[in-house]
Amino acid sequence: MNGGDVSIDLARARLLGPAGLDEAMIGRALGHLAGGGADIADLFFETTSLRTWRLEGGRVTHGGFMMRQGVGARAAHRGHVSFAHSADFRESALNDTVRAVRALARDGHADRHPQGIALNRHAGRHDLYPATDAVLVEDASGWIAVLERIDSLARARDRRIVRIDANVRMQDTTVLVANADGLLAGDVRPMTILSVMVVAESGGRRARGQAGLGRRAGLNGFDTASVDQMVAAAVTMALNNLDAIPAPAGEMPVVLGPGYPGVLFHEAVGHGLEGDHHRKRLSAFDGKLGQRIAAPGVTVVDDGGIAARLGSLGIDDEGTPPDRTVLVDDGVLTGLMQDRLNAGLMNARSTGNGRRQSYAHLPMPRMTNTFLANGQADPADIIASIDHGIYATEFDGGQVDIVTGRFNFTTIEAWLVEKGKLVAPVRGATLIGVGDEALRHVSMIGNDLAFDTGMATCGKQGQTLHVSVGQPTLRIDRMMVGGQAG
Amino acid sequence: MSELLTHSESDLRDAAALAVDLAARRGARARASVHHEGIAKIAVRNGEVETAERSGTQGLGLTVFHDGRQGSASTARFDRAAIERVVEEAMLIVGHVQPDADADLPPAQWLAFSGPAPDLYAESPRSPDVLLDAAQAMDAIASETVASDRRLRAGEQVAVATEGVWALATSDGFCRSTQRSNDARWSVMLAQDEGGSNSAFCQSQERRIDALLPAAVLVERAANRARQALGGRTIESRRCPVLFAPHTAATLVGELAGALTGNAQYRKMSFLPDPLGRVVAASHLDLSEDPFEPLGLASGGFDSEGIAGSRRAILRHGVVQGLFLSTFSGRKLGMPSTGNADGFYNLRLTSSAASGDWQAMLRMLGSGLVVTEFQGGKTDPASGNWTQAIKGLWVEDGCVVHAVTDVTLASNLPAMLNGIRAVGLDVERLGAIRTGSILIDDMQLGGRR
Numbered sequence: 040m041n042g043g044d045v046s047i048d049l050a051r052a053r054l055l056g057p058a059g060l061d062e063a064m065i066g067r068a069l070g071h072l073a074g075g076g077a078d079i080a081d082l083f084f085e086t087t088s089l090r091t092w093r094l095e096g097g098r099v100t101h102g103g104f105m106m107r108q109g110v111g112a113r114a115a116h117r118g119h120v121s122f123a124h125s126a127d128f129r130e131s132a133l134n135d136t137v138r139a140v141r142a143l144a145r146d147g148h149a150d151r152h153p154q155g156i157a158l159n160r161h162a163g164r165h166d167l168y169p170a171t172d173a174v175l176v177e178d179a180s181g182w183i184a185v186l187e188r189i190d191s192l193a194r195a196r197d198r199r200i201v202r203i204d205a206n207v208r209m210q211d212t213t214v215l216v217a218n219a220d221g222l223l224a225g226d227v228r229p230m231t232i233l234s235v236m237v238v239a240e241s242g243g244r245r246a247r248g249q250a251g252l253g254r255r256a257g258l259n260g261f262d263t264a265s266v267d268q269m270v271a272a273a274v275t276m277a278l279n280n281l282d283a284i285p286a287p288a289g290e291m292p293v294v295l296g297p298g299y300p301g302v303l304f305h306e307a308v309g310h311g312l313e314g315d316h317h318r319k320r321l322s323a324f325d326g327k328l329g330q331r332i333a334a335p336g337v338t339v340v341d342d343g344g345i346a347a348r349l350g351s352l353g354i355d356d357e358g359t360p361p362d363r364t365v366l367v368d369d370g371v372l373t374g375l376m377q378d379r380l381n382a383g384l385m386n387a388r389s390t391g392n393g394r395r396q397s398y399a400h401l402p403m404p405r406m407t408n409t410f411l412a413n414g415q416a417d418p419a420d421i422i423a424s425i426d427h428g429i430y431a432t433e434f435d436g437g438q439v440d441i442v443t444g445r446f447n448f449t450t451i452e453a454w455l456v457e458k459g460k461l462v463a464p465v466r467g468a469t470l471i472g473v474g475d476e477a478l479r480h481v482s483m484i485g486n487d488l489a490f491d492t493g494m495a496t497c498g499k500q501g502q503t504l505h506v507s508v509g510q511p512t513l514r515i516d517r518m519m520v521g522g523q524a525g
Numbered sequence: 526m527s528e529l530l531t532h533s534e535s536d537l538r539d540a541a542a543l544a545v546d547l548a549a550r551r552g553a554r555a556r557a558s559v560h561h562e563g564i565a566k567i568a569v570r571n572g573e574v575e576t577a578e579r580s581g582t583q584g585l586g587l588t589v590f591h592d593g594r595q596g597s598a599s600t601a602r603f604d605r606a607a608i609e610r611v612v613e614e615a616m617l618i619v620g621h622v623q624p625d626a627d628a629d630l631p632p633a634q635w636l637a638f639s640g641p642a643p644d645l646y647a648e649s650p651r652s653p654d655v656l657l658d659a660a661q662a663m664d665a666i667a668s669e670t671v672a673s674d675r676r677l678r679a680g681e682q683v684a685v686a687t688e689g690v691w692a693l694a695t696s697d698g699f700c701r702s703t704q705r706s707n708d709a710r711w712s713v714m715l716a717q718d719e720g721g722s723n724s725a726f727c728q729s730q731e732r733r734i735d736a737l738l739p740a741a742v743l744v745e746r747a748a749n750r751a752r753q754a755l756g757g758r759t760i761e762s763r764r765c766p767v768l769f770a771p772h773t774a775a776t777l778v779g780e781l782a783g784a785l786t787g788n789a790q791y792r793k794m795s796f797l798p799d800p801l802g803r804v805v806a807a808s809h810l811d812l813s814e815d816p817f818e819p820l821g822l823a824s825g826g827f828d829s830e831g832i833a834g835s836r837r838a839i840l841r842h843g844v845v846q847g848l849f850l851s852t853f854s855g856r857k858l859g860m861p862s863t864g865n866a867d868g869f870y871n872l873r874l875t876s877s878a879a880s881g882d883w884q885a886m887l888r889m890l891g892s893g894l895v896v897t898e899f900q901g902g903k904t905d906p907a908s909g910n911w912t913q914a915i916k917g918l919w920v921e922d923g924c925v926v927h928a929v930t931d932v933t934l935a936s937n938l939p940a941m942l943n944g945i946r947a948v949g950l951d952v953e954r955l956g957a958i959r960t961g962s963i964l965i966d967d968m969q970l971g972g973r974r
């Protein structure tokens with residue numbers, strides 16, 4: 040497959056044709072947007088359609104459809120960004136949007152490119168995901184059957200399951216980026232998220248379990264075995280939590296399981312290595328490039344080019360193909376993630392991390408697929424090494440304070456470990472740490488690297504994006520655990 | 526018309542009515558909601574404009590009801606072709622889903638065809654130039670503040686203006702619209718000493734510019750919060766009383782209100798099952814709702830089904846008096862809508878217990894923890910299990926001793942609500958919620974061993 044070759048043609052057909060736009064009109068708009076000398080001037084066209092089906096109470100009774108489109112216009116003069124967007128991008132509306140940016144920029148100079156900017160198409164070849172339409176209404180019956188099967192599977196697994204909600208959300212986003220350097224690039228990004236939430240009830244106690252699958256594919260990308268595994272995971276989590284004991288509180292060793300717990304590195308390392316935080320000297324890692332910030336063996340990578348992962352991009356939202364950026368190499372801080380604006384101001388180059396939630400948002404440096412590379416240890420030996428601590432396998436998101444480097448995340452599935460054995464599941468507990476301090480306490484890294492199941496999202500300055508996170512099993516010698524037990 | 530808006534209320538009413546009409550021609554009953562907002566935002570840092578944004582959002586959402594089935598579709602365009610597509614898509618969904626006896630429009634007699642509609646819009650200057658002046662004024666104050674304290678650095682100073690219009694039409698002939706405004710300012714300040722750095726922010730949000738906190742107050746509060754957190758350190762794990770500062774206390778009130786929504790109740794995702802008439806919080810607590818407060822941030826004459834809310838008690842003496850119900854969630858629970866299809870309106874937590882201002886609350890705390898900021902954590906809505914990483918202050922004999930960081934608090938919400946000893950007179954508003962600081966008798970703090 041090649042998502043790139045067809046993407047630019049599809050993007051032009053879906054975005055420009057219906058609006059009556061051609062490349063000459065876009066070139067003229069860009070010429071005016073760049074005005075008397077913007078360092079960056081770009082237009083980001085987007086059309087997104089989204090379809091949902093929801094099962095509750097054993098039946099699929101809700102469905103939804105959404106379509107949106109628009110253009111974001113940006114001009115940057117030595118770091119001062121002016122931005123406007125519009126849901127209408129027929130030529131007159133596009134020109135109004137560009138004029139709004141010029142007014143905000145107070146750029147009164149004559150246009151440097153009064154004839155407009157000649158655009159060169161950039162196919163952006165990639166084999167990361169197919170340029171498929173995930174939102175086909177023809178798949179409705181198929182999806183409804185999947186949701187009904189999830190319901191019956193969950194009910195059959197345990198009679199204590201009293202509530203099952205299952206959802207599927209299919210999204211098809213097509214983008215076209217044009218900039219004053221003459222770039223015209225497009226991408227078609229299919230995405231489907233299937234999720235289930237169950238409630239278990241017994242003896243007056245209630246507990247929740249959840250699981251999901253995210254793919255850059257349509258219905259045919261979801262095999263029966265994966266769906267069954269997802270349901271089993273949600274039910275098991277709810278039943279474990281029903282019997283959970285209060286988590287201990289205080290500093291102790293923690294073992295994090297493979298996959299989604301890699302959110303640790305997303306929070307503890309990744310956000311602090313986004314270019315904008317460094318340019319503004321806000322990051323706790325400011326000035327530490329080239330220094331050891333983690334134990335030997337800790338290698339953290341951001342790679343937007345891993346096939347089928349939800350953080351992958353054929354091009355980023357500024358038209359740059361994604362890089363593989365080694366952020367931490369064997370414990371030494373080696374790389375930052377950049378968009379065009381911050382790279383330009385820091386005398387660096389974009390690493391293809393310029394991302395935005397939609398045309399109505401400004402791009403900024405964001406992570407793609409961020410993971411800790413494999414180590415040597417056997418995961419069983421890592422758990423066996425714990426005398427008293429926590430083994431956490433699933434989290435419900437996390438946060439970081441960029442300035443202090445303090446991060447936290449909350450378990451939704453975890454166990455108390457005593458003398459190397461899992462003793463009992465524990466109720467949700469918040470784990471906290473400080474970026475480089477936690478990294479220095481990484482003492483064992485497993486050989487079982489895995490990624491999340493496709494449900495990871497990242498929020499920054501009000502913008503939410505899909506990303507991917509991953510890690511092998513690992514041990515951190517000292518972390519603060521916030522449970523209800525003293 | 527406002528300079529931020531490109532569509533009028535009548536444009537939106539026409540679009541909503543057209544969508545309902547087109548659905549009716551397909552034999553469906555329908556409800557259409559149309560919104561449009563114009564936004565301007567200027568961020569200034571160190572004397573330079575960092576970002577200047579001008580944006581417009583809009584959307585039309587349609588829900589159709591046909592043969593006991595429902596389907597929803599939305600678009601960002603208001604032209605006839607887009608609306609026809611939305612009707613088509615909604616009807617396609619109706620053709621696939623199973624019936625649900627509870628999915629239908631509310632009875633027409635429930636609708637607020639007329640009736641009080643609180644002011645949600647105030648004329649105020651909101652052009653980008655006005656915002657630029659406001660952000661630059663804050664930036665100038667921030668620079669002066671920094672000059673007087675070497676530990677401080679100025680972050681972004683931001684001014685935002687939003688104006689919006691919203692229209693709702695239904696097959697029962699309901700067609701009303703409202704105009705809204707919102708002004709916000711915020712200041713980010715950083716503090717640094719040999720022990721590390723902190724950032725803090727302070728925001729003011731109102732429906733009219735002249736009600737906003739003065740720029741100097743915003744900057745000073747942000748600077749004080751950043752300074753106050755310097756020297757923060759962890760403390761040993763313990764059980765202790767905890768005082769939630771007003772802007773963190775509002776989060777607890779939000780958790781309580783969230784558990785009383787119809788959706789949480791019928792989906793069994795509430796830690797307060799079957800709560801009507803039951804004691805769920807300390808007996809000195811009252812919680813009231815007011816949809817009609819003029820220029821209230823969460824005021825409204827009717828919800829997105831066209832049903833008006835009411836001024837009422839949600840909690841009286843700790844006992845639940847009412848839930849927040851839509852027509853759908855109400856039917857699932859065998860009750861009528863309370864006009865809360867969009868959640869709760871303005872809420873106010875009050876207490877009959879002994880209370881006082883911030884200093885008095887510190888004295889009531891005695892020795893314990895003050896929570897000034899949540900850094901992250903989760904509530905399990907089904908069990909009420911509550912866990913948070915927090916920043917705060919350690920207090921002894923009513924006096925602040927040092928800043929605290931790297932600690933967690935954990936409990937479960939039913940115990941926390943019943944353990945509230947006092948609510949301060951230091952009332953602040955955070956969005957829909959007004960509350961003073963909240964003092965809870967005993968919580969588990971996780972820190973050093």
